[in-house]
Amino acid sequence: MNIEYLKYFAELAKVQHYGKAAKILNISQPGLSHAIKTLEEECGVPLFQREGRNVSLSSYGKELMKDVDDILNAYLRLEERAAGLRTEEKTVRIGTVYPLAAGMVPRMLQKFGATFPFVIYNRLTPEIAEGLMDGKYDIGFCSDLLKSEELEYYPIRESYIAVVVPKGHPLEKRESISLKEVALYPQIMFSKTSGFRNLQEQIFDKEGIKVRPVCTAEEIEVITGLVENGFGISVLPYMDIIRHHNIVAIPVQTSIWKSKFYIARRKYGIRSDQEEAFFQYWRKNRL
Template sequence: MNIEYLKYFAELAKIQHYGKAAKALNISQPGLSHAIKTLEEEYGVPLFQKEGRNVSLSHYGKELMTDVEDILDIYLRMEERAAGMRAEEKTVRIGTVYPLAAGMVPRMLRESGATFPFVIYNHLTPEISEGLLDGKYDIGFCSDLLKSEDLEYYPIRDSYIAVVVPKGHPLEKRNAISLKDVADYPQIMFSKTSGFRKLQEQVFAAEGITIQPVCSAEEIEVITGLIGNGFGISVLPYMDIVHLHNLVAIPVQTSIWKSKFYIARRKYGIRSEQEESFFQYCKSIGE
């Protein structure tokens, strides 16, 4: 079956004139005649009948016309879907943990000279790992080592716990600090529905400190806003976003919590040249 010949068949059935149909199809009239003759030989029946200078569908042609229209409709939908898939394939889908979303990932995209279209999604490490494995993301930036034989991952930077204070705070000039030094200041924490709240509680518990927060919030953007407006300070895993506000992050000396950020992807897959280049650039940062 030649899909182009079926298109010619449908166009000739509509226009009912070889010369005009050939012009509409931007082919020669002999080329159109050859296509129709080939179809008639293939199906073993005449598809058109002459009516003076025009032609019309034979009764065989009329019976086949419905099927031809269905085939062409399916083919058009398939072409449209394939075009969408090609456009999507060129778009690099990046999943990143929140600490890197506002600063490091955009900066690496700029420094690597990335010109490809991309989409950035913010999630926690488990969601990013799952998204990489099921093909939702092409590249992931994660805060924990992903234990999967189907993924490759490389460290790109260390993470740490920091005390975040507003500019002008008495602790602002400290290069490092202990949790005991900050325990008496009003504390802002993540809400109990956030995955980061457990981490905050653990680092204080490791120092034998119990904290009752003055307020809490689900999102880091809200917490940084509360800090900036003087409601308190917060002990947070390091996040680039604090530098986008009028805030200071002071590393905590005594925290037992240590972690790294990783870049990850599926071990096998079809990759664009620019996607591969960006991955290798990010990988080289941690080497």
Template sequence: MNIEYLKYFAELAKLQHYGKAAKALNISQPGLSHAIKTLEDEYGVPLFQKEGRNVSLSRYGKELMQDVEEILDAYLRMEERAAGLRTEEKTVRIGTVYPLAAGTIPHMLREFGATFPFIIYNRLTPEIEEGLLDGKYDIGFCSELLKSEELEYYPLRESYIAAAVPEGHPLEGKENITLKEAAKYPQVMFSRTSGFRSLQEQIFAEQGIQVKSVCEAEEIEVITGLVENGFGISILPYMDIVRLHHITAIPVQTSSWKSKFYIARRKYGIRTAQEEAFFQHWRK
């Protein structure tokens, strides 16, 4: 089946004149006649009948016309979808854990000089792994090693435990502090519905320190807002969002907790040159 010949068939059926149809299709009249003759030979039936200087569909042509229209409609939808995929393919989809989303990823894109369009999605590491595997994301930034052998990943940077304090706080000028020093001040903690709450409790428990929160919140944006407005300080893994507020992050020297962030992607896949260059730029 030649899709172009089916287009010719449909146009001739509509205009009912070889000369007019050939002009509309921007082909020669002999070329159109050859295409119709080829279809008739292929199907074994006459598709048109002469009516003076014009032509009309034969009874066989009328029966085939509905199928031809459906085929051409489906072909048009396929072309439109393919065009959409080509446009989408130029957009790099980035899945990232929240600690890197606000500052690190935009900074990396700017430092690289990215000119490609991109979309950033905030997700948890398991969701990023799943998204990389099923093609939702092109590049992932995660907080732990991924298990799938279909993915490649490289360490990007380490995180550490810090005390987030508001401007003007007595601890603000210190280069680092101990957990005991931090425990003397009211604590803003994550709520028990947050995955970070257990980490906060673990950090204090390792030092045999008991603290009671003065207020709690589930999201880091609210935690930083409470700290910024003087409700207390917060012990948490360093996150770039701290830099977006009037808050100082002081490393806690007595905490041994460390976490690595990784850049990851599928081992095999179709990539644009810019996407490949960006990944390789940050691969360690």
């Protein structure tokens, strides 16, 4: 059904006169008559009945009117929302892996001088890749990506493996250290539900070293807190969060792991000028 014809129907039902309704609607009376006749043909029943020079709703028209008000109200809300989308600046939704959320991403936004509204979500890389593809996020910061022709992504920073120790630890002054030396101290590791646990195990396995953690934790915030309070040391990918704790990060001598962080987005999409400029700036620059 034509939404304009439903508006005409509602107005005629209210004023009950073709001439008056046509004037209010700013259309010709024959045009209004044609619209009502079209609606009646679509419904297969008469919607109005004549009462002298006036008209009133038929019993069928009264039934239709019950839904028309709801339809027109919903359509008005839709028009208002669409107008709001046209006038409001687009909020950029950023999905980022945890290592970059607290430090690097805010610094990138600040260095660029971002003035667009944005919201940041902490997610795992597979969740970010999926969110980018289904339109949940506009920009992603990931440690790696599921390969997809729908995405474009570019490296912005490399990471490295470090052992984190509390201030005052015997290893504190070392500039680098071997895994065999690290393994002599109690180890704190990620729990088996964390994607980083496999990484930690691979690092030690490559050197033929077996370690049994003294304790485990799901989140890096908890691990750094345990290290800070003397429960042990931990081999971790270097993350900005380490700088916010009373601990020291010492690069580990290993060649099996090098990680790159990427900025990513869907190849095609509607973007604001600021969002596009931000992505292109970091596509060409690295931290």
